[in-house]
Amino acid sequence: MKETIIFDVRKMTGDAVEWPELKSAATLLMAGGTVAFPTETVYGLGANALDAMAIESIYSAKGRPSDNPLIVHISSRDMLTALVSSISETAVRLMDAFWPGPMTLIFKKLPIVPDKVTGGLDTVAVRMPSHDVARALIDLSALPIAAPSANISGRPSPTTAEHVINDLMGRVDGIVLGDNAAVGLESTVIDTTGDIPVILRPGAITEAMIAAVAGACETDAALKASKGEQVVPRAPGMKYRHYAPNAEVTVFTGDTIGILKQFENAVEEASAGDYKIAILLFSEDLAVLNRLLAGNTAHVVLFDQGSVKDPAVFASRLFRDLRASDDCGCKRVLVHGMAEDGIGSAIMNRLLKASEGSVIRI
Ligand code: TXA
Ligand code: MG
Secondary structure (H helix, E strand, O other): OOOOEEEEOOOOOOOHHHOHHHHHHHHHHHOOOOEEEOOOOOOEEEEEOOOHHHHHHHHHHHOOOOOOOOEEEOOOHHHHHOOEOOOOHHHHHHHHHHOOOOEEEEEEEOOOOOHHHHOOOOEEEEEOOOOHHHHHHHHHHOOOEEOOEOOOOOOOOOOOHHHHHHHHOOOOOEEEEOOOOOOOOOOEEEEOOOOOOEEEEOOOOOHHHHHHHHOOOEEOHHHHOOOOOOOOOOOHHHHOOOOOOOOEEEEEEOOHHHHHHHHHHHHHHHHHHOOOEEEEEOHHHHHHHHHHHOOOOOOEEEEEOOOOOOHHHHHHHHHHHHHHHHHOOOOEEEEEOOOOOOHHHHHHHHHHHHOOOOEEEO
């Protein structure tokens, strides 16, 4: 067990680079320590990207396979030029449009980036976050910060300070407690080393947004491959079972009335078997399901994912509610899915992984 120092900045106001807590957290990073911190996507677990020993501590704290490369976080374009050997015109356009923000770009790396960060690849993933705490920490340490999501490997990514404490207390040197992650899903990862940008992991910056800026955009074939097809994803992290709670997850897409009927049946089975289930559904469908259940609610926990008209709310609550389903002792989690467009692509990508492909079309 490590002694984990807590830096609570939730009540701080004003310019984050002036906060003594962040100055201390930055000192830990400069000394080769591991520090978890909030970003706009999910919480990250950071360490000096140029220090192979510090990177080693990230992998061991998370229990993460070391062939799964990390994203390097920067706060200025100057930091980028010190890490990569070339920056394509497409990359410049994307950076101008979406940095700082929930977008990670893949570049050819310079030798200064340790192989431990890139899992031996000749490319490096770089992101400039928009969160003021993340940026202040990078500025104060004056270091590029390698940071995967701050969860135990395989669990849903952390979107609240509490999630990080639950996963990493005693395993890392410091935790910065901040606000809940606004986006709630990890950044869009885009390969910019070829002529056309390729999405390796979908996120809040969507295919249409990228195509509008870059003229074209493709998505890694492995992400679209149906179950059973063997295509190896180009982002090594996408091949692992991921984002998963302990409960068994099933996703339903298609006709809403049919889906609600399935939910009703599952609740009946749960009460007959005397176990609990969780259901994640749109606000519009909550009242309808409650009518169908007619008071039979002792074995079900309902999670409101916001309006069907605003799937960004669904995105921001998904990981939180998957974790909460485990906390309630639910044996199964049933989710009302959605079409794979816009941010729906990212949501369905995470759900496909959490359910290990258990997606039922009604
Ligand atoms: O929003 C985010 O991206 C968060 C916050 C903390 O910034 N970070 C995050 O990191 O999600 P992580 O380690 O959980 O996911 C990194 C993803 C993995 O799928 C990894 O395989 C991919 O990026 N990746 C990293 N370097 C790569 C590279 N050189 N080539 C291809 N994929 C890469
Ligand atoms: Mg992760």
